[in-house]
Amino acid sequence: MDKVKEIVSEINSGRPKPIYFLMGEEPYYIDKISQYIAENVLSEEEKGFNQMVLYGKDTSVDEVVANAKRFPMMADYQVVIVKEAQHLSRTIESLVSYAENPQPTTILVICFKYKKLDKRKKLYKAVQKSGVLFESNKLYENQVSDWIRRAMAGKGYSISPKSCIMLVEFLGTDLSKINNELDKLTLVVSTETEITPELIEEHIGISKDFNNFELKKAIGERDVKKASRIIDYFAQNPKDNPFVVTVTLLSTFFAQLLQYHGLNDHSPGNVAKVLGVNPYFVKEFTVAAKNYPMKRVSGIISSLRELDLKGKGVGASNMEQSDLLKELLAEIV
Known part of the structure; x- marks a missing residue:
């Protein structure tokens, strides 16, 4: 700043x-x-x-x-x-x-x-x-990845876009918490090495394969097999993968996908600017738009709202997270 x-x-x-x-x-x-x-x-x-x-x-x-x-x-x-x-x-x-x-x-x-x-x-x-x-204003979630990149560049490191997203997804937008984890990485990784998802998994403990980022990608690609494996992992580790975080992230993704469908200009630069995402992730929306037409996206957003309420105990008290996750996947794909 x-x-x-x-x-x-x-x-x-x-x-x-x-x-x-x-x-x-x-x-x-x-x-x-x-x-x-x-x-x-x-x-x-x-x-x-x-x-x-x-x-x-x-x-x-x-x-x-x-x-x-x-x-x-x-x-x-x-x-x-x-x-x-x-x-x-x-x-x-x-x-x-x-x-x-x-x-x-x-x-x-x-x-x-x-x-x-x-x-x-x-x-x-x-x-x-x-x-x-x-x-000192709170950063929006879509600004934190860029902050991580700049913070690491200031320490002499490079970091992949996926690694940034994994950190934001796991740690939220608390810059102090993120910086503490980045400092741990700098103790064990040399400046010549790019911070990759594998290093994040090894030294911070965030799974590079079973996380909301990978779930969102699998759903966008309609890869039901991969999405089901991630859902099963979430069901077995509910404390590390709260349902409210998953449903919120997917709701945001499909809301952005709805915006994507409404754009006349689908060039990567314009999509990244309008949706407020890193250009690295524009391809995900291009792929998802082919798998989910606009009318279907609207229906998914409505279903996700209902599931969000169920996850909070409205109309489905004491519903197991595993059942919520299975219903979520069924509603989408």
Whole structure:
């Protein structure tokens, strides 16, 4: 993200702002920025007297301000980091007076996870004027694969599109969780080696053959034998393969397939752009469109909605996951 690079550049050039208010739904960048400030503003000798970490659950805005107003000892700056500051959300507006006139030798870092300041209120405007307001937004699922690719490129690695999809499917959109698994891979894989599905399976434990990605592909190709094997595997390992995830992914796939049918321009670039998918996966829609005409796709989407409700206990209480999966496959192919 450009804003992250800008913050890092300011710090590296010795021009830090007095306040960094880090907020938003995605905690990954909030943690990374606060960690960078903690590790790079002060020397190890200076940190003992001039770096303090407070926690929102155990402090108050008044305490934060009192610490921020202190002067550094034998250093140019002191750093005050407030973690889990969202627990101060009820009183956070009382930080206004400090934000309007911050201590120039203090770098105050507020980690306000999963919440945002009200743009209409004084604190937002005061921080915007005197410091840095950083909003960390949650990435959409179709953006996470590209994030993984860029993150790995930054570490000196390449990663296949299928490997990215496997990680997103298994770990969701939590960037911190994904980054932890990527870090594990970098410990055992050299930079000359592409991260493949085989390496993902070996070192992270995600099956390269029995996952929702392969199920979706098999269904798109109307490969009933392969789809049945995957369904059987899911039925035997329900905790690792929850039905709600499977039905949601397939619902998204068929909704995109319906969009595909409605396009006049089926060129790979246009399909990827309109459907919001990696160009690598456009061929799947081309194949599936031949196997499932538009009218059939509409019927499948309706069936998947009913199965989603059954999976949540609506109209079919205590229905076994194995039975739901078999019905799902029967409804589609």
